[in-house]
Amino acid sequence: MNFDFARVFEQLTPLLWQGLYYTLYVSFVSIVAGMIVGLISCFMIISRYRILRILSGTFVWVIRGTPMLVQAMFFFFGVPQVLRMVVPGINETLTEILPFAVNIPMLFTPVQAGILTVALNAGAYFTEIFRAGINAVDKGQNEAARSLGLTQWKTMYKVILPQALRISLPPSVNQWIISVKDTSLLSAIGVGELMQQTRIYAGRTMINFESFIYVALWYLAILSVLMILAKKLETWVTYDRKN
Amino acid sequence: MTEKIKVSNLYKSFGKLEVLRDISVDVQEGEVVCVIGPSGGGKSTFLRCINRLEEATQGEIILGAKDAGNITITDPKININKVRERIGMVFQSFNLFPHLTAKKNIMLAPVSLNKMKKAEAEQNALALLERVGLAEKANNYPHELSGGQKQRVAIARALAMQPEVMLFDEPTSALDPELVGEVLAVMQKLAADGMTMLVVTHEMGFARDVADRVILIAEGQIAEEGAPAEFFTNPKEDRTKEFLSSIL
Numbered sequence: 475m476n477f478d479f480a481r482v483f484e485q486l487t488p489l490l491w492q493g494l495y496y497t498l499y500v501s502f503v504s505i506v507a508g509m510i511v512g513l514i515s516c517f518m519i520i521s522r523y524r525i526l527r528i529l530s531g532t533f534v535w536v537i538r539g540t541p542m543l544v545q546a547m548f549f550f551f552g553v554p555q556v557l558r559m560v561v562p563g564i565n566e567t568l569t570e571i572l573p574f575a576v577n578i579p580m581l582f583t584p585v586q587a588g589i590l591t592v593a594l595n596a597g598a599y600f601t602e603i604f605r606a607g608i609n610a611v612d613k614g615q616n617e618a619a620r621s622l623g624l625t626q627w628k629t630m631y632k633v634i635l636p637q638a639l640r641i642s643l644p645p646s647v648n649q650w651i652i653s654v655k656d657t658s659l660l661s662a663i664g665v666g667e668l669m670q671q672t673r674i675y676a677g678r679t680m681i682n683f684e685s686f687i688y689v690a691l692w693y694l695a696i697l698s699v700l701m702i703l704a705k706k707l708e709t710w711v712t713y714d715r716k717n
Numbered sequence: 718m719t720e721k722i723k724v725s726n727l728y729k730s731f732g733k734l735e736v737l738r739d740i741s742v743d744v745q746e747g748e749v750v751c752v753i754g755p756s757g758g759g760k761s762t763f764l765r766c767i768n769r770l771e772e773a774t775q776g777e778i779i780l781g782a783k784d785a786g787n788i789t790i791t792d793p794k795i796n797i798n799k800v801r802e803r804i805g806m807v808f809q810s811f812n813l814f815p816h817l818t819a820k821k822n823i824m825l826a827p828v829s830l831n832k833m834k835k836a837e838a839e840q841n842a843l844a845l846l847e848r849v850g851l852a853e854k855a856n857n858y859p860h861e862l863s864g865g866q867k868q869r870v871a872i873a874r875a876l877a878m879q880p881e882v883m884l885f886d887e888p889t890s891a892l893d894p895e896l897v898g899e900v901l902a903v904m905q906k907l908a909a910d911g912m913t914m915l916v917v918t919h920e921m922g923f924a925r926d927v928a929d930r931v932i933l934i935a936e937g938q939i940a941e942e943g944a945p946a947e948f949f950t951n952p953k954e955d956r957t958k959e960f961l962s963s964i965l
């Protein structure tokens with residue numbers, strides 16, 4: 475058996491540079507959006523209003539309880555189909571209102587559906603990460619801030635969150651890593667990220683072993699950089715370096 | 718003298734557990750009242766009802782505010798945050814904000830409640846640190862301070878809002894014995910400066926020397942109250958005698 479790493483290296487590398495762009499772009503946007511979603515959803519889940527708790531509890535439950543691949547397919551293929559059925563002529567209507575032409579057959583581009591999926595997934599997990607972080611802050615902190623006259627919001631923003639986010643950093647890093655890897659599932663809906671590029675190339679050339687090893691190395695490199703940056707961040711935000 | 722805090726017929730239950738029963742106390746302006754009593758007797762709960770960290774089940778608490786007349790703290794319609802600005806609280810476990818330096822701990826409330834501009838709050842913080850003898854620790858984080866220093870910063874933090882009343886809940890109980898003195902000294906100075914103080918404490922020496930009045934709370938009720946000289950040397954109630962003998 476002959477391995478042909480040289481050929482894969484030569485032919486696949488330019489494709490992976492293209493794929494890298496999508497992997498990084500989708501990861502970055504999804505993680506940022508996911509953290510925002512997670513923070514909002516976490517506030518909802520600890521709020522005193524039952525309806526908000528139920529909403530965000532359901533969100534977390536559904537996202538955690540269904541495979542990401544199913545969600546991606548659902549957003550990319552499923553939602554547009556129903557939209558077209560429920561609102562006939564939606565393309566024409568939207569095209570009239572919006573400054574650009576709309577073509578609902580797909581509604582979302584693969585990248586948009588991909589970001590939506592990864593962001594919502596990250597959002598569900600960040601909900602739990604942030605909630606655990608907030609719960610881990612000593613309740614005396616809340617009492618001290620409130621007894622100074624700070625409102626609940628100011629207490630959250632000035633006292634609880636700065637501590638909770640620090641506590642949340644290690645599990646957040648973990649989630650960042652998972653989200654980056656999750657983007658590889660998006661090849662199923664045609665996002666041209668690293669995995670998709672590799673699958674197409676390997677399918678076309680039938681050089682499977684070398685191709686997938688090669689793309690694995692790319693992921694390993696990306697995530698290693700992420701881990702190193704995260705370590706730096708973790709040291710940088712500790713105020714108590716003694717423990 | 719004017720009345721600073723008037724507690725009338727205060728009751729507090731946690732579910733079925735009745736923790737405070739018919740507590741009535743008046744604290745005059747500038748008065749130092751020490752609250753003593755057995756563990757679980759309801760001392761902390763009493764103190765926490767005054768700034769509404771706990772909601773009273775029944776009864777009335779009134780704050781005689783300098784510029785605003787009488788404020789009924791127990792009235793659910795008042796803005797409790799505004800009242801808390803007038804009442805400082807010091808906790809057994811300090812509860813300093815670990816992500817902020819000593820100075821920033823003290824500046825947080827005045828700045829974020831728009832009571833002072835940043836520069837003014839900083840001057841105020843440094844002056845307060847000076848007052849508690851920690852001027853050189855302004856830029857240290859809480860984890861870099863000893864317990865006694867932490868508690869003194871916590872006192873300075875509570876003073877930053879220029880409160881009219883200070884509540885202390887066992888401020889020295891978490892401290893190593895050799896650090897108790899420095900905190901008590903700060904409190905004694907504060908008392909001498911005319912601050913109205915309600916102090917839950919196990920430091921009988923402090924109660925005897927600094928308090929104008931001592932109150933024994935046991936089993937959720939006021940068992941006895943009186944001037945310290947009388948209270949410690951000639952207690953009237955059996956409950957007081959029992960408690961005093963148990964701690965000596």
Ligand SMILES: Nc1ncnc2c1ncn2[C@@H]1O[C@H](COP(=O)(O)OP(=O)(O)OP(=O)(O)O)[C@@H](O)[C@H]1O
Pocket residue numbers: 731734736754755756757758759760761762763
């Ligand atoms: N949040 C709460 N929920 C239920 N029970 C409580 C709560 N807080 C206090 N208690 C109960 O109320 C009683 C009085 O407690 P409190 O803390 O006021 O006592 P204390 O006199 O301050 O005691 P210590 O000297 O140990 O601090 C105790 O039996 C305690 O278990």
Ligand SMILES: [Mg+2]
Pocket residue numbers: 760761762886887
């Ligand atoms: Mg107590």
